[in-house]
Amino acid sequence: MLKKTWFLAILVCILGTGIFFNIPIEKRKYGLSQTNLTTDYTGLLPEKIDRVVTADNSAALQQIVKQANVEGQHISIAGLQHSQGGHTYYKNGIVLDMKTFNEVLEVNVQEKTVRVESGATWEDVQEAIQEYGLALKVTQSQSIFTVGGSLSINAHGRDIRFGPMAGTVKAMTLLTPNGDIQTLTHEQNKEQLANVLGGYGLFGVILDVTLELTENDLYAIQTEALKTTEYETYFNHVLDDPTIAMHYARVSVAPGSFLQEMYAINYLETGKQDTETPLKGEQGMRLSKLALDLGRQGGPLEDLFWTTQKRYIHSLDGETITRNNVMRSESTFMEFKKPGKVEVLQEFFVPVDAYADYMKDLGKLLSAKDKNEDFKVHNITVRYVEKDDVTTLNYAREDMLGLVILIQHGLNKKDIENAQNIIQQWTDLTLAHAGTYYLPYYRYQTTEQFQKSYPNWKTFKQDKLAEDPNEVFVNLFYDNYLSEEAAYEQ
Amino acid sequence: MNNKSTKYLPLLVTVGQVVIFPYYILWLKQVSLTFTMFAWLFALHSFAAAFGYRLFQKRKPGTISFIYIGMGAVYVLVSLLDHSFELLLYVVLILQVFLGAMQGYFRAWHVQQKSYHLDAVHHYVIVGVTMLGLSFMKIISPVVFLGLFGGVVCLCGIWEYVMKCTLRRKRRSLK
Ligand SMILES: Cc1cc2nc3c(=O)[nH]c(=O)nc-3n(C[C@H](O)[C@H](O)[C@H](O)COP(=O)(O)OP(=O)(O)OC[C@H]3O[C@@H](n4cnc5c(N)ncnc54)[C@H](O)[C@@H]3O)c2cc1C
Numbered sequence A: 001m002l003k004k005t006w007f008l009a010i011l012v013c014i015l016g017t018g019i020f021f022n023i024p025i026e027k028r029k030y031g032l033s034q035t036n037l038t039t040d041y042t043g044l045l046p047e048k049i050d051r052v053v054t055a056d057n058s059a060a061l062q063q064i065v066k067q068a069n070v071e072g073q074h075i076s077i078a079g080l081q082h083s084q085g086g087h088t089y090y091k092n093g094i095v096l097d098m099k100t101f102n103e104v105l106e107v108n109v110q111e112k113t114v115r116v117e118s119g120a121t122w123e124d125v126q127e128a129i130q131e132y133g134l135a136l137k138v139t140q141s142q143s144i145f146t147v148g149g150s151l152s153i154n155a156h157g158r159d160i161r162f163g164p165m166a167g168t169v170k171a172m173t174l175l176t177p178n179g180d181i182q183t184l185t186h187e188q189n190k191e192q193l194a195n196v197l198g199g200y201g202l203f204g205v206i207l208d209v210t211l212e213l214t215e216n217d218l219y220a221i222q223t224e225a226l227k228t229t230e231y232e233t234y235f236n237h238v239l240d241d242p243t244i245a246m247h248y249a250r251v252s253v254a255p256g257s258f259l260q261e262m263y264a265i266n267y268l269e270t271g272k273q274d275t276e277t278p279l280k281g282e283q284g285m286r287l288s289k290l291a292l293d294l295g296r297q298g299g300p301l302e303d304l305f306w307t308t309q310k311r312y313i314h315s316l317d318g319e320t321i322t323r324n325n326v327m328r329s330e331s332t333f334m335e336f337k338k339p340g341k342v343e344v345l346q347e348f349f350v351p352v353d354a355y356a357d358y359m360k361d362l363g364k365l366l367s368a369k370d371k372n373e374d375f376k377v378h379n380i381t382v383r384y385v386e387k388d389d390v391t392t393l394n395y396a397r398e399d400m401l402g403l404v405i406l407i408q409h410g411l412n413k414k415d416i417e418n419a420q421n422i423i424q425q426w427t428d429l430t431l432a433h434a435g436t437y438y439l440p441y442y443r444y445q446t447t448e449q450f451q452k453s454y455p456n457w458k459t460f461k462q463d464k465l466a467e468d469p470n471e472v473f474v475n476l477f478y479d480n481y482l483s484e485e486a487a488y489e490q
Numbered sequence B: 001m002n003n004k005s006t007k008y009l010p011l012l013v014t015v016g017q018v019v020i021f022p023y024y025i026l027w028l029k030q031v032s033l034t035f036t037m038f039a040w041l042f043a044l045h046s047f048a049a050a051f052g053y054r055l056f057q058k059r060k061p062g063t064i065s066f067i068y069i070g071m072g073a074v075y076v077l078v079s080l081l082d083h084s085f086e087l088l089l090y091v092v093l094i095l096q097v098f099l100g101a102m103q104g105y106f107r108a109w110h111v112q113q114k115s116y117h118l119d120a121v122h123h124y125v126i127v128g129v130t131m132l133g134l135s136f137m138k139i140i141s142p143v144v145f146l147g148l149f150g151g152v153v154c155l156c157g158i159w160e161y162v163m164k165c166t167l168r169r170k171r172r173s174l175k
Helices: A005-020 A058-071 A122-132 A147-153 A190-196 A228-240 A285-296 A300-315 A352-365 A413-432 A447-453 A457-467 A476-481 B002-032 B035-057 B065-080 B088-111 B116-135 B142-174
Strands: A051-054 A075-078 A094-097 A104-108 A113-117 A134-136 A169-175 A181-185 A205-215 A217-227 A244-251 A261-273 A320-322 A341-351 A376-385 A400-410
Touching: A005 B035, A005 B088, A051 A058, A058 A075, A058 A094, A058 A169, A058 A205, A075 A147, A104 A122, A113 A122, A122 A134, A122 A147, A147 A205, A169 A190, A181 A190, A190 A457, A217 A228, A217 A244, A217 A300, A228 A244, A228 A261, A228 A352, A228 A376, A261 A300, A285 A300, A285 A376, A341 A352, A341 A413, A352 A400, A352 A413, A400 A413, A413 A447, A447 A476, B002 B035, B002 B065, B002 B088, B002 B116, B002 B142, B035 B088, B065 B088, B065 B142, B088 B116
Parallel strands: A051 A094, A075 A094
Antiparallel strands: A104 A113, A113 A205, A134 A205, A169 A181, A169 A205, A217 A261, A217 A320, A244 A261, A244 A376, A341 A400, A376 A400
16 A cells, blocks of 8 residues: 555645644633733733632632732732733732633523623523523623623623613622622612623622523624725614614725725524524634735735635625524634734724714824734724613713724834824824723723723722722722822823 | 766765754754644654655656755745744645655655665765764754755755756767
């Protein structure tokens, strides 16, 4: 056999293919560490912490909080650490690692609710509710985040009908900053919940939550390519069309059609529900990663990436997908590891009717041909966020469109300053259009921009000091924007 | 002239390959991320070499210059590859197949040369001496040696090609 050339050629092909599919995509090392410096998803802001406590029962957590009050220790809370501005740790502080506190406690099919510990991921929740034909009302487009982490940033995703995630919480068990365990509901604890939800772990540890659910409906995918100038009108039609349950759009950042072209994806009610289709896993991620990596090279390759993306999206037109599967898109392919470079997310919100003008002005600020520049915009996704009356640090004071932006830049001082400068100008532009920016990401913005974007910051700060006078729950985000020095820095 | 090149170039290339291989392995280990990946890539190289060997056995002996140039180009490319390049491992995967196949092909050709048995003795002695010599040199980075060797092998390929063309022209004019 070994004498046959074709046999050897096949051997090479088989092993080569095997290796190809085993080249790891997730190579990054980040996270909690006591021996090394702790970081979050970006690896930026490394910090030495005192210790990590793995959460496994509420009584032990209660003890730690009580002790911290007495001994003047600081505590931060970490889910899966996908927030990017040091929200999950603090210099020399204790970090509560919530990942193991992840049981789904009860699925109530009649009431359509699920009670779940806060360290569970959306994936855990989906796995528990799928068999009952149930689905989440609001979550990110990926299911890789913890419930506690997502509620503490008040996440949003593709759903356009159920308002902010905070509104889908029926009840919550909270370990308060003084070490009590309380059950909170919107009816009885409106003000307290307003601070905990979207409160970045500064008002205590969310232990478990009861979330409202909906049916795992089957949707038909509808796609549309359009000009950016047409989107505002188009989106208003989407909102007016009750058959559209979910929606998002993407804006071109390829040099040939920079901020000019978009495509939209709608998920249309089919009137059917689905109990058969299983939850999907990560599909085609190797190919997606290769395509994204090509796009990352910029220039004509980015144009090619955009055309391919459009073609791919168009090919989905008419396909059906379950609600649960819309809420668990692939994420691994986004992995980026290049020494000396970082990829970060930023999100800006503008009122729906300001979108067209905003995009026109944005075109003047950003460079379409960023191939040879350090600051590169790789992706812009557009989502809808409904007016939020539930949380204090609310990013949607009216109905807004959120632009999620994937940015790459260098890590040396000059590159970071350049990125900071562009993002601060971008934030000013957003503020000029009555918009805001999202807080879970890296803090390029100034304290002044934070205060303008979140005018309720003072109430938030006062309530924080009233609830947590010893400042037991802190993190780098708090230190940067809300500590005594920061708050009055401007 | 050509006799000399067919006599010495294969010797230089075989010696060079053995001498350079430790550096190549160091580099391969550095870029492989895990030992498993390293071992697989190594295995792939060997299978590709077996394939290359078989492939030559089925061909008539001809010019080898393109193999020299190909091998040289692989080593030069390796020395130029950016370690932070996102798709590095995919490129290494392809390089392993090429390099393995070319090395196998070259070995199959070499064993058919008249000078092979003499080369084998010289080869062991020269490798031993060279390795001893290199052990006294401080390695800055394996890629420096890989690049240098790549360049030399490429030159061998070009030399071989030019010689073959000259010989052919001479033969034609004699006719
Ligand atoms: C690739 C990517 C895509 C994203 N997409 C979206 C999106 O579509 N929509 C969106 O809104 N956001 C999105 N985000 C942001 C993401 O939702 C947040 O980073 C979210 O916080 C992630 O959850 P986590 O488990 O990683 O939380 P962590 O980052 O670990 O924590 C976030 C905050 O919650 C606090 N916290 C964590 N657990 C608890 C708890 N049990 N009790 C109290 N406080 C707690 C932490 O202290 C911290 O302040 C995205 C982020 C990434 C990296």
